[in-house]
Amino acid sequence: MCSRKRRKTTSHQPHDDFKQRCEARVRSLGLPKREHLTVPVLCNRLSQLRGRPIQVLGLPLPLGSPDGLLIETEAQDFIIYEARLAPVHQRQVVLHEVGHLICEHTTETAVPLLTELFTPSLDPGLVRRVLGRDHSHTDVEHEAEYIGSLIGRKISTWSSERTRTVPPEARDLVARLSALDPFRPCR
Template sequence: MVVRWRPRSGEGRGAGRPPGLRERCEQRVRALGLPHAEALTVEDVCGHISRLHGRPIHLMALELPVGSPDGLWVSAENADYVIFERRLAPVHQQQVILHEIGHLVCDHEAAPVLSADSSRLLLPSLDPEMVRRTLGREHEHSEVEMEAELVGSLIGRHISSWTAQRPWSVPPEAQELAARLAALQSPTHRGRNE
């Protein structure tokens, strides 16, 4: 399982791009062979990339914990999940989704944050490798984050239909993941939204 958090808006925007980054990102997006449809949507892009990778991509809108990033990519054994903040404006949600899709397209890995021994002490019921990959994240100014943002933006140029409002559902196989993420909310914050 790989999880990538997307930084809050405005973070990581000031750093200059490394040489060759744009060309590399453009090549990755061209290699996708995105269809040239009159009304290509984010969902169409996810469907296309799902077919290329041979595994489904599920989009999940959740209320993420206060102070957390706007989105994350979870690569499970048989599917990919792009989780994004439900309370964002629809156009912002789509940019978050595209950023996370950028991580998927670039096959980015999470950075290690806990040793296996530390993980066993703190979270004894969870596999240490899964915890390491779940909690690992890159600094928002890193080349990995810039690459995901640029790939997402380049994919976004192919989108011809930006949904104003859309109801999002959680697939049955991701209910447990959604419940665990929802449990990260502080009790005070949850009480205000219920």
């Protein structure tokens, strides 16, 4: 006779509800299949749903600032990401900000950084004390990150361009690395 310990079952109800709610939001967007979904296609779809354009901008942001910002205006939305990040990190930052758009989160935490960018003579510490703090560990931030990750799983690539120009000095290295992945031909 074999004896086994019974596993304790724990309820993950709040976490399951969170996941289901986020997955439902992503499904409701009616995104195209993976092979046709890119960041520009995603932003065009969201622009249609929101009734105003979304512009994605890579900018060198001040030291200590967030890696991304969402700025919503009456006429247009802007997603700004730190241009000096690695491309994969840039994409996740953009998708995180897209998560805020999808969830219709408010954008008041960006006010101190915007003040620093556009009115540099004001003390950033004073602006933060007066207007509030960055709440990067809040439920809102977790929700935006999870939504961004869900979309990231569905997305094909950062752009629709599939081939890249390889500088002559890197061709040998790229050819060797490409040999490891037979599904991505290198030119």
